[in-house]
Amino acid sequence: MEFNKIIEEKSAKAWDIYIPNLSVDCVVFGFHDVTLKVLVTRLKDKDLWALPGGYVLKTENLMEAANRILYSRTGAENIYLQEFKVFSELNRSGGVFDEFPDTLWNKQRFLSVGFYALVDFHQVNLVMDDISDACEWKSIEELPNFMMDHRSIFDKALITLRKQLNHKPIGYNLLPEKFTMPELQKLYEIILAKKLNRGNFYRKMLRYDILIKLDESRKGGAHKAPDLYQFDIEKYEKALKEGLNNGW
């Protein structure tokens, strides 16, 4: 079915079950191939991309809404979610739905609550829905053309991620259970958008005492096989409470 038809059909039901004027948009981060990636979908018949989003049922809170929306996209439950900002500008939609009647659900003014999500790349199975014809991971270096204000939602998510790096279990949620020190460093470098000194990063991480060194190493790559680590999640959470670079 074509885009317009579907939109109009969904509209009637939406008024009954969702809270009006309110939406949720998710910036889903995944780490793979030494690259930080974001989940994006393409609107059917359009060359416009969108962040996965949805609306809030009258019977659920925001976190439940975000979880439901992401589950329908990724098949993953218990995803790490963090609200970061409400986008409330008057003209957010930029006239995308001008051609539709005013009673269309989508044509309302929406205030959108932005969440960022951290997922283990390998645990996700992307799911298409009926208003999109693509659902993909894109490197944050090569983002597509976003609809509405989704580009600024993404930007704000990344800035927030950077600021919270010392206060939220970001490494734990983005990396697979076992990982190497260079992989962890690369993740930090991408989020912070700056190079870090290898030896110093190594020792700093060890000094935090939040990692468990495993009796294995990552074979197969060229050159020396790096040791594998996993987070000592209890110590990690405890350290994060104070902030990894304890300020005061």
Next chain:
Amino acid sequence: MEFNKIIEEKSAKAWDIYIPNLSVDCVVFGFHDVTLKVLVTRLKDKDLWALPGGYVLKTENLMEAANRILYSRTGAENIYLQEFKVFSELNRSGGVFDEFPDTLWNKQRFLSVGFYALVDFHQVNLVMDDISDACEWKSIEELPNFMMDHRSIFDKALITLRKQLNHKPIGYNLLPEKFTMPELQKLYEIILAKKLNRGNFYRKMLRYDILIKLDESRKGGAHKAPDLYQFDIEKYEKALKEGLNNGW
């Protein structure tokens, strides 16, 4: 006029001009008398206190709404505002309006956007409105009995303030233009809820190079007159961008 009458009268108009299901609540911090204080109002005829709040006009964004709400309470413009969380639980109101008809504006389910505000205590003139019979500063040590979930909104605001102490111009917005080092330290100690070493605080602040030492001191108190300082706001803002305790 009594509380119930006023509420019902305002309800009809509210449906026309505000976005439904959405409210704004503000935790307004002020620093005075070596104490961190919060602005609270008391509901007419009830022994329940509330944070100043309001609704979002169909023609304004969230920041404009918060500014309008605070202006009507304090007469102050350009207040420093920071959104920190949306409160979206299903039973937030706790049945406060059970006795009213279902068409009452206030009886809707509300998701409330929490802002904290930082104001210079001396620049504020408290204003009562027609559903409150008191509007006061209360020390954060002696908070009154809050209605609904306002206590947890306050708690979250304070925690957020603490976390952002190194990233937002909190000192600048809470203190008067000129202040002494002990005053600044006291502010930090209250927000962090811990004692700090005097000499080390003093030098750490100076090392940040964000303060301008003035050629005056605070006379009148007993004992030695402390020097007065003011923020070098340009350097302060610049330092905050990296975080005062630069992490990486």
Next chain:
DNA sequence: TCAAAAGTGTTGGCCCTACACCCATGC
């Protein structure tokens, strides 16, 4: 055997803690 990556050692500087000392002020 060689290049490249991973792990470890080393050094000097800065900041942090803790505590001590002196100075200014009002009683």
Next chain:
DNA sequence: GCATGGGTGTAGGGCCAACACTTTTGA
């Protein structure tokens, strides 16, 4: 002058950047 609080000195330790060295691996 004395108590109190504000400004400054100092010694020891830890973290940090920068760089060098060693080890391990696949080609």
